[in-house]
Amino acid sequence: MAISALGRIxxxxxxxxxxxxxxxxxxxxxxxxxxGIGLYFLLPSEPPWYAGLLAxxxxxxxxxxxxxxxxxxxxxxxxxxxxxxxxxxxxxxxHSVDGRLLASETPTTVIEGRIVEFQPYAKGSRVVxxxxxxxxxxxxxxxxxxxxxxxxxxxxxxxxxxxRVRGRLSAPSAxxxxxxxxxxxHAYFSGIGAVGFSMGAVKVLDGPxxxxxxxxxxxxxxxxxxxxxxxxxxxxxxxxxxAALITGHRTLIPEPVLDAFRNAGLAHLLAISGLHIGLAxxxxxxxxxxxxxxxxxxxxRFPVKKMAAFLALIAAFGYALMAGATVPTQRAxxxxxxxxIAVMVDRRGVSLRMLAWAATVILALQPxxxxxxxxxxxxxxAIALIAGYExxxxxxxxQRDGADWRPGRGLALYAAGVAFTTIIASMATAPFVLYHFNxxxxxxxxxxxxxxxxxxxxxxxxxxxxxxxxPFGLEHLALVPMGWGSEVVIWAAxxxxxxxxxxxxxxxxxxxxxxxxxxxxxxxxxLRTRVRLAGLAGVLVFAVANASVTAxxxxxxxxxxxxxxxxxxxxxxxxxxxxxxxxxENWLSHAGYRAEDAETWQRDGGYARTVAASxxxxxxxxxxxxxxxxxxxxxxxxxxxxxxxAETPDALTEDCGRADLTIALVPARRLCxxxxxxxxxxxxxxxxxxxxxxxxxxxxxxxxxxxxxxxxAASAERGKRPWVVQPRAWKPKD
Numbered sequence: 001m002a003i004s005a006l007g008r009i010x011x012x013x014x015x016x017x018x019x020x021x022x023x024x025x026x027x028x029x030x031x032x033x034x035x036g037i038g039l040y041f042l043l044p045s046e047p048p049w050y051a052g053l054l055a056x057x058x059x060x061x062x063x064x065x066x067x068x069x070x071x072x073x074x075x076x077x078x079x080x081x082x083x084x085x086x087x088x089x090x091x092x093x094x095h096s097v098d099g100r101l102l103a104s105e106t107p108t109t110v111i112e113g114r115i116v117e118f119q120p121y122a123k124g125s126r127v128v129x130x131x132x133x134x135x136x137x138x139x140x141x142x143x144x145x146x147x148x149x150x151x152x153x154x155x156x157x158x159x160x161x162x163x164r165v166r167g168r169l170s171a172p173s174a175x176x177x178x179x180x181x182x183x184x185x186h187a188y189f190s191g192i193g194a195v196g197f198s199m200g201a202v203k204v205l206d207g208p209x210x211x212x213x214x215x216x217x218x219x220x221x222x223x224x225x226x227x228x229x230x231x232x233x234x235x236x237x238x239x240x241x242x243a244a245l246i247t248g249h250r251t252l253i254p255e256p257v258l259d260a261f262r263n264a265g266l267a268h269l270l271a272i273s274g275l276h277i278g279l280a281x282x283x284x285x286x287x288x289x290x291x292x293x294x295x296x297x298x299x300x301r302f303p304v305k306k307m308a309a310f311l312a313l314i315a316a317f318g319y320a321l322m323a324g325a326t327v328p329t330q331r332a333x334x335x336x337x338x339x340x341i342a343v344m345v346d347r348r349g350v351s352l353r354m355l356a357w358a359a360t361v362i363l364a365l366q367p368x369x370x371x372x373x374x375x376x377x378x379x380x381x382a383i384a385l386i387a388g389y390e391x392x393x394x395x396x397x398x399q400r401d402g403a404d405w406r407p408g409r410g411l412a413l414y415a416a417g418v419a420f421t422t423i424i425a426s427m428a429t430a431p432f433v434l435y436h437f438n439x440x441x442x443x444x445x446x447x448x449x450x451x452x453x454x455x456x457x458x459x460x461x462x463x464x465x466x467x468x469x470x471p472f473g474l475e476h477l478a479l480v481p482m483g484w485g486s487e488v489v490i491w492a493a494x495x496x497x498x499x500x501x502x503x504x505x506x507x508x509x510x511x512x513x514x515x516x517x518x519x520x521x522x523x524x525x526x527l528r529t530r531v532r533l534a535g536l537a538g539v540l541v542f543a544v545a546n547a548s549v550t551a552x553x554x555x556x557x558x559x560x561x562x563x564x565x566x567x568x569x570x571x572x573x574x575x576x577x578x579x580x581x582x583x584x585e586n587w588l589s590h591a592g593y594r595a596e597d598a599e600t601w602q603r604d605g606g607y608a609r610t611v612a613a614s615x616x617x618x619x620x621x622x623x624x625x626x627x628x629x630x631x632x633x634x635x636x637x638x639x640x641x642x643x644x645x646a647e648t649p650d651a652l653t654e655d656c657g658r659a660d661l662t663i664a665l666v667p668a669r670r671l672c673x674x675x676x677x678x679x680x681x682x683x684x685x686x687x688x689x690x691x692x693x694x695x696x697x698x699x700x701x702x703x704x705x706x707x708x709x710x711x712x713a714a715s716a717e718r719g720k721r722p723w724v725v726q727p728r729a730w731k732p733k734d
Contacts, residue, residue: 024352027526030359032082033089037367038515040090044719049095052088059084090367094722098144099188101725102137105170108199109136112164113146114207115157117220120227121251122240125150127163128192134169143193150198159220162207169196171725176586177555177700178712179508181436188723189368219321223247226322230466233476234483241270241486242479246463248272248323257490263497265426265444266451269489272323274378277332279460280319281340285312309343315464316340322467328374331362335382352386352526355379373436377429380521384428385421387525392420422448428521431542435514438589439503443496450492458485506546507592513545551591552702553638556645557583558714560665560692563645565627565636571597573627575647604630635659639705656689661709663701664691 040052059081066074113129130145148167157163172187172195187193210217230243231252240252250258250270261267268275289308293299313336320333335358342354359379362369369375422445430440441447462482466475496502520538527535555572556563562580564572564587571593574584577600585595626637632651636643644655644662649671652664656672664672668691690701690711699714718724 024526024528026353026356027522028079029082030356030363031522032079033086033360033363033367034370036083036086036088037090037363037370038086039083040087040367041371043721046094046721047091049091052084052091055084056081056088086363086367089364093189093367097189097191099191099723100143100193101184101188101723102143102146102169102171102194103141103725106134106136106168106196108166108168109134110164111135111146111148111167111169111196112205113162114210115159115161115163116145116214116217118157118159118224119251120224120249122254124152125154126251127157129163131162145191146194146196147192148196148198150202152198152201154198154202155204157202157204158224159217160210160214162205163202164205165198165202166200167196167198169194171195174558174699174725175714175718176557176583177590178702178714178716179510180586180590180700180714182718182723184725185368185721185723186372189366216325219325223249223322223324226470227252229470229475230479233479234486237490238483238486241490242459242463242482244270245272245276245459245486246322246466248326248329257493260490260493260497262439263441263502264447264451264493265441266447266489266493266497268377269451269455271374272320272326272329272332273374274332274335274382275455276323276460277316277320277329277336279456280464281312281316281336283461283464284315285309285340288312306344309340313337313340318467328378331358331366331369331375331378334358334361335378352383352390355382355386373432376432376518380428380432381425383522383525384424388420388424418449418452419445422452431509431514431517434506434546435509438508438592439505441497441503443499443502447492447496450496451489454485454488454492458482459489505589505592505594507549507551508590509542509546509549513542516545517542549592550704550706551593552712553705554636554643554645554663554703555587556663556665556690556695556701556703558695558698558700560695563663563665565601565634566591567599568626571599573599573601575601601627601629601634604628633665636705639707641705641709643703643705643709660688661703661711662689663703664689665695667692 040047059077062077063074063081066077111129111132111134113132115127116130117128119126119128126147126149128145128147132142132144132146133139134142146169148165150165171184172192173183175182187195224247227243227247227249230246231239233239234242237254237257240254241257243252244250253270258267258270261270285308288311289304292302292304292307298304316333316336320329323329335355338354338358347354362375426444426448434440459482462478462485465478466482469475469478516538518538520535520541522535523538524532524535526532551566553566554563557580561576562583563575564584566572572588572591577584577598584598588595588597628635631648633647633655634645635655636645641661642659644651644659646652646655646662646664646666649666652662652666652668652671655662662672668689672689672691695701698716699718701714702712704710704712715724
């Protein structure tokens with residue numbers, strides 16, 4: 001009886017929660033699809049193309065059967081169907097992309113192709129080529145598109161030109177360390193099969209002109225010309241920032257200015273995203289509505305609000321095109337379009353329901369975006385803001401009392417709204433910034449309190465006005481004031497970004513911690529009643545996961561060209577500070593250190609290093625954090641373990657079988673016949689060796705010396721997927 005009563009109480013409680021959150025049910029669709037997409041990308045090998053469709057078909061049949069029968073299985077089967085739909089969308093997307101990746105680096109060779117995208121830089125430029133022909137490669141091995149950084153003095157060129165240049169190509173980089181960003185997967189879904197650089201000047205060839213359907217080529221040229229006109233009207237850093245806000249070409253901004261924006265927590269202002277598309281649409285909507293309302297005949301005869309929403313939709317679409325129509329911009333426009341269309345059909349535009357449908361469309365068309373910081377941060381901020389303002393509105397925090405309304409109170413309310421928005425958006429996006437970029441701006445609230453109002457009320461209205469004046473050649477009337485506003489934003493970024501300890505650098509949390517945070521955050525923001533507080537458990541799991549991260553004691557690059565040992569006092573000691581700068585900075589940030597925390601390990605003048613030797617002592621000892629090096633390699637003693645790093649064949653012969661773990665930056669082959677590493681832990685009684693071939697096969701490795709030796713490889717979790725390049729020797733073209 002007691003169990004039966006408890007069951008009835010629990011059933012009633014669940015029914016009450018479901019009834020209270022009935023209008024939140026649409027969020028089950030994108031959440032289920034997100035889980036299915038995540039499961040797809042976790043697979044160790046590529047499933048058959050029909051696997052997702054088969055699962056979705058079974059789910060549909062199960063849902064139809066369960067709906068005909070009363071009971072509680074229908075919601076569970078429906079969620080399973082949503083998961084299958086996400087899995088199917090990811091699988092179909094993968095098989096629909098021509099993302100052929102170059103298998104191995106080419107020697108210096110001749111590269112020909114058509115420029116489909118031209119990207120100006122502060123110094124130099126970068127191009128994306130299609131119709132590629134590489135002299136050193138056969139056609140089956142040639143990627144569909146390649147990206148080249150052009151060095152030195154180059155002739156005038158534009159998108160649509162056919163060019164020839166000498167250069168080198170390589171596959172996009174694999175993760176630089178275990179758990180790092182997968183550049184190859186990103187390139188695969190972007191259609192970029194190889195990256196490289198030029199050696200010498202480009203030669204422009206004769207070739208067919210792009211047709212009217214090659215809209216991306218024409219758009220690229222329009223954006224470049226637009227950026228040139230903006231830079232000519234404004235100039236300096238303010239011109240580069242203004243050009244980035246109008247065209248999306250952030251590559252024009254000098255690196256010191258970019259660093260200041262990052263350190264001040266203002267980097268989001270430079271990425272054309274929801275904020276910019278929303279501002280563009282909002283400015284046009286309110287301006288058009290006010291202008292149309294000035295005519296009583298128009299206001300009384302036509303739906304002014306809907307007309308303004310339509311004009312705002314056109315403006316948002318045009319701005320998204322001018323900003324490059326990148327994937328983040330497309331997502332931002334889709335969300336804005338959903339809101340504006342809702343206004344035109346007399347629906348509530350800004351709501352969690354509309355956000356759920358926008359997320360569903362994006363996940364169906366671009367399922368890989370789920371793994372990127374742009375999607376995660378934009379939707380985290382949007383969901384948190386809508387939930388926060390709903391909570392505040394329900395408690396009357398933003399209601400205006402018409403009898404006691406004063407301009408001063410309106411200004412105070414606006415400042416409070418900016419602060420509230422900044423706090424909510426910063427709290428919602430901070431975990432994702434920490435996970436992907438390993439740093440949090442301490443003074444982001446202060447910087448945004450200055451920069452966001454200036455951008456919203458000064459810079460962006462001037463930018464929208466410049467679009468209207470540009471056909472008449474009068475854009476300077478709006479661009480010059482826009483430049484003044486950009487200077488204010490740069491001033492705020494530099495003053496706040498250069499404050500002592502402006503950023504906090506922390507190590508990356510494990511992926512499962514971020515997944516717990518996402519589910520907990522959704523539970524907290526989407527659901528109503530006190531049951532939503534259970535979502536705080538996910539936030540707690542992320543905090544614990546982040547606090548428990550331990551930086552590896554030793555990291556070795558996949559090509560064996562760079563190695564690093566963690567110092568006991570913090571930072572890393574590197575085998576070299578002259579090469580691998582990008583890799584070095586990536587390792588440091590991933591482990592929670594700054595670029596200045598890098599030092600080079602010191603070496604004895606000869607070959608004094610031996611495995612059997614005791615750790616040196618005294619003022620002249622070359623030993624830092626248990627590390628001693630000579631010209632042949634290093635010996636690391638830590639936690640009762642001995643790890644040998646052999647950089648030469650002689651050092652490998654000397655160290656073979658004498659250390660708990662030997663890492664050979666040369667091929668071992670016959671030099672050392674001890675057991676080779678197969679993954680997992682390493683023990684005293686079973687010496688292991690990892691040589692250069694193992695590194696190339698498994699990718700960069702991270703070694704942690706605890707109660708056992710733990711070795712993580714960058715490729716261990718990637719499996720055999722279409723975007724995973726299996727390294728092989730370069731073969732010349734027949």
